[in-house]
Amino acid sequence: GDSVTQMEGPVTLSEEAFLTINCTYTATGYPSLFWYVQYPGEGLQLLLKATKADDKGSNKGFEATYRKETTSFHLEKGSVQVSDSAVYFCALSETGNQFYFGTGTSLTVIP
Amino acid sequence: GAGVSQSPSNKVTEKGKDVELRCDPISGHTALYWYRQSLGQGLEFLIYFQGNSAPDKSGLPSDRFSAERTGGSVSTLTIQRTQQEDSAVYLCASSSTSDRGDETQYFGPGTRLLVL
Numbered sequence: 001g002d003s004v005t006q007m008e009g010p011v012t013l014s015e016e017a018f019l020t021i022n023c024t025y026t027a028t029g030y031p032s033l034f035w036y037v038q039y040p041g042e043g044l045q046l047l048l049k050a051t052k053a054d055d056k057g058s059n060k061g062f063e064a065t066y067r068k069e070t071t072s073f074h075l076e077k078g079s080v081q082v083s084d085s086a087v088y089f090c091a092l093s094e095t096g097n098q099f100y101f102g103t104g105t106s107l108t109v110i111p
Numbered sequence: 112g113a114g115v116s117q118s119p120s121n122k123v124t125e126k127g128k129d130v131e132l133r134c135d136p137i138s139g140h141t142a143l144y145w146y147r148q149s150l151g152q153g154l155e156f157l158i159y160f161q162g163n164s165a166p167d168k169s170g171l172p173s174d175r176f177s178a179e180r181t182g183g184s185v186s187t188l189t190i191q192r193t194q195q196e197d198s199a200v201y202l203c204a205s206s207s208t209s210d211r212g213d214e215t216q217y218f219g220p221g222t223r224l225l226v227l
């Protein structure tokens with residue numbers, strides 16, 4: 001069945017450091033891939049998405065490229081800020097019937 | 112317009128009691144999802160409603176869990192004879208629909224359930 005595996009946290013970085021959160025997936029077809037973010041005290045919200053191979057999703061300085069050959073959708077940001085501290089979830093959906101979420105990666109950025 | 116709303120925001124109950132959690136999706140969204148988020152865990156899919164179709168109940172953990180969606184809008188998740196392991200944050204999300212599954216889900220703030 002479909003599944004998502006993302007790197008375990010927590011991750012602690014200094015401000016302006018480079019961020020990578022790994023995400024790999026297993027799917028039977030050609031899924032759409034998503035990164036959702038949950039800021040402290042807030043609900044989950046979409047950060048970015050990519051719907052086909054080689055697409056790059058980007059938002060708020062974050063990027064992720066849909067890599068079919070490696071079944072990956074790693075999240076990157078060149079220079080993190082304190083305000084990026086949150087929990088990040090990788091997810092996939094093939095038909096829209098079910099979304100499969102990873103376990104989440106907690107990021108703390110310290111000044 | 113308004114986002115997804117859920118009520119109550121917090122619920123404390125005693126083991127063995129029934130609870131009802133409510134979700135009001137974004138107007139016009141045909142798809143509605145329920146998830147459970149336990150401490151330190153990811154999101155666990157519970158149930159999915161799409162329009163007037165039969166719901167996908169494959170994620171419900173036991174027959175104590177049930178959900179309905181009236182008139183294609185508001186949904187209620189019911190947990191009967193609650194157990195301490197039911198303690199979690201219950202999240203509702205809604206989306207419009209596409210065959211490709213690339214629609215964004217919009218999440219509510221969640222209901223934090225504590226079973227004593």
